[in-house]
Amino acid sequence: MSLPPLEPLLFERLLLTKVWGGDALAPLFGFEVPQEVLASGPVGETWELVDREEQNSRVRVGMHAGKTLRELVTERGEEILGNARPARSGRFPLLVKYIDAGEPLSVQVHPDAEAAASIGGGAEAKTEAWYVLAAEEGACVWAGLADGVSRADFEAALATEGAAGTVELLRRREVQAGDCVLIEGGCVHAIGAGVTILEIQQNSDTTYRIHDWGRLGLDGCPRETHPDGALASARVELAPTWARAPAAGEPLPECGFDRTLLFEHDLFRGAFLRIGAAEEAPLLPASSGMAADGKTPRILAVLDGAGTLRAPDCLPRRVSPGEVWLLPACLPTAKLTAEGPGELRTVEAVAG
Structure with missing residues (x-):
């Protein structure tokens, strides 16, 4: 029996509560958060x-509605992935999320491929790109260690109470909507309060928390930090x-x-595409990856x-x-x- 043809795929949204979460995403994109989700904490x-x-992810509409991405990649990996390098166990190589920082996220670092292999124990490399959707006045991110900071400086800051001294070593930058930054594995970073972003990343959930601002988790207990993993991963x-x-509104x-090219890495690349009212544009072709x-x-x-x-x-969607x-x-x-009175503004990404 022949399989139904593949088409553009849209997935059901998964909501994750976080101690640092906020309330910006639902009104921004016009969806409701179920009360049972809110009862467990703010959506981050x-x-x-x-x-x-x-x-x-589970397909929301179309001929493949109800299928998970895992099922589709397992059954039709060549059609979906082409020549893109899969993640561990043949999984789809990228993960896409929105982040709402009602409070600052922890100072943290993810390993690159070399560090992940050295650490072992299931550690996965993670490089990510952030596109800022909205930012309150004065909101910032921290990304990378400041010029002149040595490995010894970083190790000494890790040894301060709660590793609070690491914050002073980071590059701090105020952000606004439209800013984009590529954070490679090994780059120490944090997202400040009042920032809402689109994140496109390697398919990994390995995070080494360095400093968490002295707060408690949703369970009322201090959140674990990972100094050994951070030391093994950080590239000063x-x-x-x-x-x-x-x-918006520029000619x-x-x-x-x-x-406009936003980020480029051997794992993925991304661009900002804006289209004028009633105009049409080609998307990046499948042959434009790495x-x-x-x-x-x-x-x-x-x-x-x-x-x-x-x-x-x-079918058009x-x-x-x-x-x-x-x-x-x-x-x-x-x-x-x-289709509408204003521009259509999007971010495109191509897997490597």
């Missing part, structure tokens, strides 16, 4: 696309890479759309505006703010049409 993250043992010389998307070229040969899957995160997504031999769509590698091209 929504996972929009994930293929992990503990959490797995590593700095973040910053970019910025065009502001568009005659073609009616523009694309794979040396062949096609790779693409991700489309809709930030603002409304439109229609069209791929060959597939309406897209709305907050949605994250997966275009399998077997769909070589796709187009996006803006």
